[in-house]
Amino acid sequence: MGVEWKDNIDIADALERVADLLEEQDAMPFRVTAYRKAAATIARWPESVAEVLASKGQAGLKGFPGVGKSIAAAVTELVRTGQLELLERLERESSPEQLLASVPGIGPELARRIHEELGVRTLEELEQAAHDGHLERVEGFGPRRGQQVRDLLAARLGRARRGIVRKREGPRPEVGLLLQVDEEYRRKAAAGALRTIAPRRFNPTGEAWLPVMQRTVDGWRVRALFSNTAVAHQQNATREWVVLYFDKDDAEGQCTVVTAHRGPLDGRRVVRGREVECLAYYGVESEETEAPQPGA
Numbered sequence: 001m002g003v004e005w006k007d008n009i010d011i012a013d014a015l016e017r018v019a020d021l022l023e024e025q026d027a028m029p030f031r032v033t034a035y036r037k038a039a040a041t042i043a044r045w046p047e048s049v050a051e052v053l054a055s056k057g058q059a060g061l062k063g064f065p066g067v068g069k070s071i072a073a074a075v076t077e078l079v080r081t082g083q084l085e086l087l088e089r090l091e092r093e094s095s096p097e098q099l100l101a102s103v104p105g106i107g108p109e110l111a112r113r114i115h116e117e118l119g120v121r122t123l124e125e126l127e128q129a130a131h132d133g134h135l136e137r138v139e140g141f142g143p144r145r146g147q148q149v150r151d152l153l154a155a156r157l158g159r160a161r162r163g164i165v166r167k168r169e170g171p172r173p174e175v176g177l178l179l180q181v182d183e184e185y186r187r188k189a190a191a192g193a194l195r196t197i198a199p200r201r202f203n204p205t206g207e208a209w210l211p212v213m214q215r216t217v218d219g220w221r222v223r224a225l226f227s228n229t230a231v232a233h234q235q236n237a238t239r240e241w242v243v244l245y246f247d248k249d250d251a252e253g254q255c256t257v258v259t260a261h262r263g264p265l266d267g268r269r270v271v272r273g274r275e276v277e278c279l280a281y282y283g284v285e286s287e288e289t290e291a292p293q294p295g296a
Contacts, residue, residue, distance in 0.1 A: 007197045007212075008042050008043060008045055008048065008049050009043060009197060009199070009212075010078075010197070011042050011049055011075060011078050011079070012039040012040070012042045012043035013039075014078055014084055014087055015035050015036075015038050015039035015042065015071070015074070015075075016035070016036065016039040017087060018035045018074075018084070018086060018087050018090060019032050019035035019039065020123070021087070021090035021091065022035065022090065024098070024099065024102055034066070034071065035071065037065075037066035038064070038066045038067045038071045038075075040066070041064050041065050041066045041067060042064065042067075042075070044223070044245050044247065044252065046214055046216075046221035046223060046247065049061070049075060049079065050079045053075070053076060053079050053080075058072045058073065058076055061075055061076065074086060096111075096115045096120065096121040096122075097111045097112050097115055098111075099111075099121075099122070099123065100114055100115060100120065100126060103123070103126070103149060103152060103153065104148075104152055105145055105148050105149060105152070106149070109140075110138070110140050110141070113138050113139060113140065114126065114129070114135070114138055117137075117138055118134055118135070118138065123153060125204070126149070126153065127150070127153040127154075127202075128202055128204055130146055130149045130150045130153065131150060131202070131233060135149065154229070171248070171251045172246075172251070172253060173217075173218070173220045173222070173246055173248075174277075175271050175274050175277045175278055175281050176281050177217055177218060177220065177222075178222075178244055178246075178255060178257065178271050179257065179269055179271065179278075179281065180217070181213075181215055181217065181222050181224055181244060182224065182242050182244065182257040182269055183269070184213070184215070185211070185213045185224040185225075185242055186242065188211070188213060189211040189213075189226070189239075194211035194212060194213050195211070195212055196208045196209060196211050196212070197210050197212055198210070199228045202228060202233050210225055210226060210228060211225065211226065212224070212225045213225070219248050220246050220247070220248045221246065221247055221248065222244055222245070222246045223244070223245045223246075224242055224243070224244050225242070225243055226238050226239055226240075226241065226242060226243070227241035227242070227243050227256065237258075240258065240259060241256055241257070241258050242256065242257045242258075243255075243256050244256075244257065255271050255272065255273065255274070256271075256272045257269055257270065257271055257272070258270060258272060260275075264279060264284045264285065265278060265279065265282070265284060268282055268284075
């Protein structure tokens with residue numbers, strides 16, 4: 001059977017969804033944690049999981065940190081069939097109303113209305129409705145409750161997937177390397193020269209719009225993609241903020257590159273949190289450095 005499920009982010013999404021549903025059904029905490037750890041590993045893995053499976057089989061998957069025998073089997077099923085029976089069963093056992101009511105501030109009655117009036121079935125769809133204004137049209141919702149739901153879902157759905165990487169002390173790539181990868185990514189994305197994926201968040205039509213690029217530079221493996229966070233959408237910056245995930249030996253991390261809109265770096269691309277290094281990189285006189293306003 002041909003490979004159907006190709007992208008690491010899609011696989012990580014499915015494993016994170018399994019973890020969410022197991023948690024809602026009061027499964028043993030170690031099972032929930034295992035799926036979350038595996039999702040985090042796969043989301044940031046620099047190689048295609050499908051290619052690893054094709055070349056090394058399940059034994060290759062079990063070499064990933066946090067991926068044991070049962071999760072390796074689940075990933076194999078996803079890659080080879082595009083489906084995961086465990087996920088489908090858990091979703092069947094969890095009604096949309098129960099899932100929606102698990103969000104603080106949404107009780108059973110509101111969950112029923114949201115499902116019936118908006119057709120919302122998943123937390124991703126709920127998040128979309130919270131951001132596009134549809135949720136506030138449901139009786140019982142106002143701006144304040146809508147904001148509460150947006151904040152809660154941003155935290156809940158932002159875990160591990162889309163690769164939130166645990167920060168570790170240790171070496172980091174030079175800002176020049178990161179800015180060069182950022183420039184190449186944006187140039188090739190604009191030219192339509194990169195593979196695109198269909199993110200699940202903020203993408204109700206399922207369009208494959210998000211370009212992805214992987215590079216190895218000076219021993220650093222770097223994965224680049226535009227930010228697909230709630231804040232990026234609110235600021236209309238999904239084609240401007242670039243998230244870079246990097247790892248080398250035991251060091252790993254992530255950063256966001258944006259365009260500064262004030263201060264001595266105005267108009268230049270800046271690695272957020274490393275503005276002082278960017279001043280030196282650009283040879284700009286060190287004035288009072290201000291971080292770019294938006295957060296990705």
